[in-house]
Structures are given as structure tokens and as C-alpha cells.
Amino acid sequence: MDIEKIKRQARQILDNFADALASVEKEAKEGKEGQVERDEFERKEGNGKEGNAEFRQAFLKNAPAHDDDFVIAERGEWK
Amino acid sequence: MIKQKLEMIKSGELTSEANIMGFITKIRKDNPQINAVLRLNEKAVDEAKEIDKKIKKGKAGKLAGLGIIVKSNINVKGVICNCASKTLENYRGTYDASVISKLIAEDAIIIGMANMDEFACGASGESSAFGITRNPHAMDRIPGGSSSGSAASVAANFCDFALGSDTGGSIRNPASHCGVVGFKPSYGAVSRYGLIDLSMSLDQIGPLAYSVEDAEIIYDIIKGKDERDSTSREFVSENKNMKKILIGIPRINANSEIWGLIRKKIKEICDKNKWKYEDVELKHINLGIQTYYPINYVEFFSGTRKFDGRKYGLKIEEVCGEEVLRRILGGGEIAQAEFAGKYYRRALKAKKIIEEEFEKAFEKYDILIMPTVPKLPHRIGDKVTFYDMYTYDSLSVLANLAEIPAISVPVEKLYEIPVGIQIMAKRGNDNFLLEISKMFE
Numbered sequence: 001m002d003i004e005k006i007k008r009q010a011r012q013i014l015d016n017f018a019d020a021l022a023s024v025e026k027e028a029k030e031g032k033e034g035q036v037e038r039d040e041f042e043r044k045e046g047n048g049k050e051g052n053a054e055f056r057q058a059f060l061k062n063a064p065a066h067d068d069d070f071v072i073a074e075r076g077e078w079k
Numbered sequence: 080m081i082k083q084k085l086e087m088i089k090s091g092e093l094t095s096e097a098n099i100m101g102f103i104t105k106i107r108k109d110n111p112q113i114n115a116v117l118r119l120n121e122k123a124v125d126e127a128k129e130i131d132k133k134i135k136k137g138k139a140g141k142l143a144g145l146g147i148i149v150k151s152n153i154n155v156k157g158v159i160c161n162c163a164s165k166t167l168e169n170y171r172g173t174y175d176a177s178v179i180s181k182l183i184a185e186d187a188i189i190i191g192m193a194n195m196d197e198f199a200c201g202a203s204g205e206s207s208a209f210g211i212t213r214n215p216h217a218m219d220r221i222p223g224g225s226s227s228g229s230a231a232s233v234a235a236n237f238c239d240f241a242l243g244s245d246t247g248g249s250i251r252n253p254a255s256h257c258g259v260v261g262f263k264p265s266y267g268a269v270s271r272y273g274l275i276d277l278s279m280s281l282d283q284i285g286p287l288a289y290s291v292e293d294a295e296i297i298y299d300i301i302k303g304k305d306e307r308d309s310t311s312r313e314f315v316s317e318n319k320n321m322k323k324i325l326i327g328i329p330r331i332n333a334n335s336e337i338w339g340l341i342r343k344k345i346k347e348i349c350d351k352n353k354w355k356y357e358d359v360e361l362k363h364i365n366l367g368i369q370t371y372y373p374i375n376y377v378e379f380f381s382g383t384r385k386f387d388g389r390k391y392g393l394k395i396e397e398v399c400g401e402e403v404l405r406r407i408l409g410g411g412e413i414a415q416a417e418f419a420g421k422y423y424r425r426a427l428k429a430k431k432i433i434e435e436e437f438e439k440a441f442e443k444y445d446i447l448i449m450p451t452v453p454k455l456p457h458r459i460g461d462k463v464t465f466y467d468m469y470t471y472d473s474l475s476v477l478a479n480l481a482e483i484p485a486i487s488v489p490v491e492k493l494y495e496i497p498v499g500i501q502i503m504a505k506r507g508n509d510n511f512l513l514e515i516s517k518m519f520e
Contacts (some may be wrong), residue, residue, distance in 0.1 A: 001401055003408070010409025013466060017369040018422050021429045024363060028428035043306055045302065058157070058173040062391040073389035 088144035095127040102146045106237050114210045115231035118159045119191040130186045133176030140185035145239040148232040151192045154273040163207035164197045165398040170391050176273020178284050178301040199277040199403045201225050202252050202471040203279045216258050217496050220456045223253030229287045230257040240288040246277045247371050250285045251487035255451035255499025258489045262294040265506045266482035267312040268482025270305030278378040281479040286330040296511040316510035326356035327444035331364050333453035339501050341450050344490045361436050368433030368469050371476040373426035381409025430480045437481035442506035451487040451499035484509040488519045
């Protein structure tokens, strides 16, 4: 895949879309965008969830590298 | 169909085991050509036998013995949920999504996991890492997407119903192309806990089914507030006078033959019920995809940071397909602080405006109707640019942006290809929408 080409395509289409929305922006009421309507703002925590050995086993099984207790991930260097 | 099937199972005329075995046999026979199902649940028949025992004791749930196909981005414990991507090729769900827990609690049985566009980034069913899905009604054409396998599974009689997810039309689009019913609930009506997200402010899980009544039965089970999804809510649908309905038909671009079928259906139903209809102008309705895609790109970029090859799977950028990579690279670009105002914030403002326009329209109109998709599905193998692919969404993204419920119901066929009518209602009026949509079958 031509990564630079894909990146350029993405940027171009997003620029086109942003230009199309430029006039609409002026009609918007400031500060209302991105708000999510909710009935309540705090979650009912209950007693929390206890550790589950079955879940732990399944979770570790999905990991590319693990020992009995931990997922092993390369530290420091971001790939 | 679900009601009749449940009666047969309850009466003993059909066992759960026979029901599930029947579907598995059909899948084994026809799926190699259609490629709607990626994985079968190895335990499905054993689970069905257990349900039969419960039925004999009179202790079975409301969906006892019914078989479901689940889109591969919805977590099912112990089953491969790979989002049709090499990234998660061997990932097994470590828990059940809330919708799955609810369906299993009612003794439905997971038959298998559906094919889809990779990470739900698509509208054709062509971008899966595990092969294209075909349209059972027109095998040389796309089934639509991204819930391609879910819609094709229902159309091919692989299940009693299917689950899909809809971010910009991904339930309704393939429902339209495959000639089945597809319902996207109001944003927040169904918990997203356990859904591997595409765009968290737009995603919703919903049913694909043979009839509106079937979709309603499933919706009533999966809906409701969930402590594990803070955006989920209880909605109470308005009681409307079904004798006095006013339908709005937004002026929006679509294939003229498809519009012809839609208008013909509206006239037929309104004449029969003595309802009224009229055209309506929604000023910014043609800015749907321009508003949708920047939001989609940024939220998808954010949602995919966890696929770094450490906890599970592979690093997404190293193995994904072109469209997924496009959204990650584009989303990553415009998510940078210096661009926030120009792209994402601007799109969020436009979203708010579209939302308010629909709210205002629903002050006058009980429902709004338009085609589900602006054009017929293309032939598999046709060269289609990614921008042309985006335009498939132009009519369906509006309901996601406005956070309203929307359904696709099959009308007629055009050149032997199914066409869907899209019906939308005010946010929270999901049950009203389902009720009125039955009139359009």
C-alpha cells in the first residue's frame, strides 16, 4: 500500500469536507457542539467487580506474549 | 416469523436443536458462495439441547431456541470476534456484550459471527480481510455494509435474526440492498458495552430481521439503560394518534427511479390510511457526509489506539486494509491540536445544526421518509472510488448525526434488486417508529 498516497487522499477529502462546512459553522451556537445528553452523571458503582480467574485466563490467552500473570510488552520504545 | 417460530418451539413441533441444526446445515451448504458467516459457534448445538431441557420444564426465556448471527464487532465470550480484520484475527471475546447477555438470558442461541467491512469502515461488504460477502438476492452485487454478513445471513435464511451495528447506515444500507428489515435505534437506546467501536458518538447496535415485528421483539429485549454505558438511557415513546399522521418527505438527492418507488409506496399507504404527506426542505440535509466523516475519522483514530499489538492481536497499522488505514491516518492528522477548530469542532457544530433541524421538523411531522440508499448496489469488482463509496451513506448518516431512530423496510425491487424505504422518527420515539413502519410492509 502506498501510505503517503492514502494519507494525501485522507487529507484532501477532509479539506474538501471542512470547506463545505465553513459557512455552516457561522450558524452554530457556540459551546453546544459535542455535548452528550445524559440522565445522570454518576455511575452506580455497587460493590465493584471481583477478579475472575476465567476472565484472566481468557484475557492472557489473547495476548501475543504473556507469562502466567502479566502481558509482556516492550517497554520504552514505541513501535 | 419469530412469533410463529417461538410457538412451534414451545409446542414441541420443532426443537431448539433441530432449529439450530437446520441453520447450520444451510450455512454449510450455502455460505461458501455467500461468505456471510465467518465463524460458527462450536457450542451452539449443545446450548440448544440445554434450552430444550428448559422448555420441557417450562422455564425457558422469551426467545427460547431462536438462532442469532452476530456481527463480528460485538463481543461474544469465547468466540472469535475479529471485526473482519487481521488485527484481531484470533481474538476471542473475554466477555459478553450487554446486548448478548440480554439475548442469552432469554435463551436465544448464538449460531455464529457475521462477516463485515473491516472494523465497520465501509458500505459494501468488500473490505473484509476474510473475503467479500455476496448479496443473496443478486449474487453478482454487493450486499452493502458494514453489517454485510448480518444482512446477507437474514436474506439467506441462516438465522432467525441478526445483530448489526450502525454508525452512518451500516444496518440500514445492507438491509436495503438485501431486502430485509434493519433498525437503528435512537442513540443511547441500546447499550454499546461490548461493541468494538467505530465512532463512539454515532454507533448503535440494532437488529436485522425478516419483518418489522421481529425487529421490534428483539429491540424490546436489547434496549435500556446500562450502567456500563454512560451514554445509554431509557426512552419513552410518545403515544401518537395513528389516524392522524403527517409525513414529511425531505428534498434530497437520490436516483430518480428509487425515489419513484418510495413516493409510490408513500402514496399507497397514505391513501389506505387517510394520512397526509408533503415535501419538506431541510436546509443542511445535503451536508451529511461532510459532517459525518471528520467525526468518524477522528473518533476511529482514537478508538484504534488500543490495537498496538500488546494486549491482543497485531498492530493495526501494519495489517489493516486501505480504508481503515485512511481513516486512521486522516483522523490522526486532524486530531492534532492545531487543526481541531477546522475539522472536528467544525463538524461537531454542523452535527448540532443538523440535529436541531430534525428536531424542528419533528415538531410538525410525525415521521420523515426517504430512500435508505441513493443508488442501487454496484457489481462486485466494479471500480468504485472511496469517495463514491462514501456517497452511499448520504441519506443514512443523517439519522446518526441527529441521534434519531431510523429503519429500512423493503419496498419493491428495481431490476430484480431490493430497494429499501427509510423511515425516521423523533429521538426516543423508537417504539412508535416500529409500530408505524409495520404499515409499510
